Amino acid sequence: MGWFKGRLSRSEADRPTRPVCDSCGAELERTKSYYLATRDVVLSESYWTTHFTLVKALQDKLVMDDSQQLGVFDETLRVASGQRSPWGICENCSELFTFDRDEARSCAIRDVAPPRSGPVHPAECTLFAAAAWERVFDRWPANVPQPEVAYTCDFCEKKIYAGEIADVIPRxxxxxxxxxxxxxxxxxxxxxxxxxxxVSCQPCMARQLASQYRRR
Ligand SMILES: [Zn+2]
Ligand SMILES: [Zn+2]
Known part of the structure; x- marks a missing residue:
């Protein structure tokens, strides 16, 4: 199990020995967690927003120039999308993702990889990561073509670019x-x-699905 994927830059010595959430690093009780395929993680704008918020805090301290920052963007995408093993995710972070919760919980309990686990081509997650980058850094990453804005979310007013995942909710x-x-x-x-x-954006949709599941 490749725990702590969110902190891949840590040295071996710094890696925790107990299972922790691969998104936030909180200690993880496996049978109360979810196992997600890499695809479920890297196609989530909310995951990238959370991750890039940490990256920005670090970059601000290091005073990186634009090309160094974009290098970090590319490298982060490459490493995260290349993960072969599933991601262990805590209940709090589960709100960042849209996924089959019953299946993901069952995989965590049995400690087996969910279907469709394995690496994803970085190009598949570029749009979601770029939208998150824009939210966190207040500018679109210059090395990614910017698509047209298709909608604005009716719940949070987030821009929804053409090609992004969105939900259409009838009355x-x-x-x-x-x-x-x-x-x-x-x-x-x-x-x-x-x-x-x-129209609901992907981050709002993920929160709505989490809330729906907890009320069952
Ligand atoms: Zn977490
Ligand atoms: Zn929204």
Missing amino acids: TRMQQLRAEGIIEHDPVSGPRPGTDTW
Whole structure:
């Protein structure tokens, strides 16, 4: 098990000996965790936002120039997307991802890799990582072509680029999600004229799915 993937730059001596969450580093009780495939992790903008927030804190201390920062962007993508083993994820961090929770919990309990585990081509996660980079650093990474903005999230006003994952929520489902408290606040915009739907970005969708699962 490749624990602590989020801190791959640590030296061997610094690596914890007990299992920890591969996203936040908190100690992990395996049977209460989730095992995610690399694909489920690196296609999550929320994961990258969390990760790049740590990276930025470090870069600010080191005073890196633009090309050094972009080098870090490329290298981080290459290393994370190349992970062969599953990622052990804690309950808190599970809100960052959209995945099959029953399957991921079952894999953690049995200590087996989830289906579709293994490396992902870095190009597949570039868009999600770049969108997160823009959020954290307030500028799009100059070494990545910037797509068109397709929508704005009706819940958090985040830009949703063409090719990003988003959820379209019709009125009946919206009413149900609001009544059940899974969506805690009224959307800030919408419904979309013509379709009577609301658009949820991937980070909002991941939080909504986590909330739905916990209320079962
Ligand atoms: Zn965690
Ligand atoms: Zn959103």
